[in-house]
Amino acid sequence: MQTRPIGRTGLHTHPFALGTMTFGTQTPEADAHRQLDMAVEAGINLIDTAELYPVNPIAAKTCGDSETIIGNWLATSGKRDRVLIATKVAGSGARAIRNGAPISPETIMQAVEASLKRLRTDVIDLYQLHWPNRGSYHFRQNWTYDPTGQNTTETLAHMESVLETLGKLVEAGKIRHIGLSNESAWGTAQFLRIAEAAGLPRVATIQNEYSLLCRHYDLDLAELSHHEDVGLLAFSPLAAGILTGKYSGDTTPQGSRRSINPTMSGRITPQSLAVADEYAALAKAHGLDPVHMALGFCTARPFMAAAIVGATTSGQLAHLLKGADLVLSDEVLAGIQAIYRRTPMAM
16 A cells, blocks of 8 residues: 655655544444554554544533543554544634634643643644634535635734744644644645744645545645645545435435434535435446545545545444555546536535
């Protein structure tokens, strides 16, 4: 399995990273530990979490439980040297943590100390800002996105103060590298510019949504990734399960994410379900599993550092891992392009 660089850090990742946002709600600790063992044995070395996790639902009493479960595994497995740990600081979008306080030097310092304690580790390998204080177009906000209310001076000053704080944490040995999440091309470019001018930590990754049904990244951010060596960590590469076919026919399997979140954060639409059926038919016509085809498409993208695969159960993870080496043919890629041209914005 060929690994990919994580920005300019000198670190590398398997094409899959393991997502853990269900650990502690939908996924009990024993099965979460089983998944972590399975991932490492398959060569996956990047584990992604957040102080906000688990989700489905998000609740103040459970925030941080995913990190705690990972920390318990790190302490008992002896595998800390085989994995890179990535986590995130929440912000104004997460009222369950610090009453929704925006990201600031103070909240970063608090969050890092709490995450280190829960993760039972001395250092976080990749520390990410979960979303920008100024807002973003992600999670279906692209339909009404309007950046004209942003204050440029305040935003740039905030970015510099955040980078200065992260720089202190790097110097203290508490984090190694930094990343962004739910960001734009302009925002990432400004972080890079400020870091270069002031000798502060350089952004290594962007964690944004990407799948056959959500391809915003293909444009300006793809160009930025190419020129600046900032790779994508793609969350929801299966469109929160829509591309597995489990919701085909507008069904809601018991225990699925849709049974907890009926719209799947706006992902469920007549168009998304119909287009997912088209992709499933294409996969089957070529003798492929729709899940493996969807993940194979993501990992083949030139800007991809890793696709974050998450599973409610270890059985689901075992199925995902069977497609880790899949290389899509030109015919399959042409079929994907044809569907995309017909419905580029399915959700």
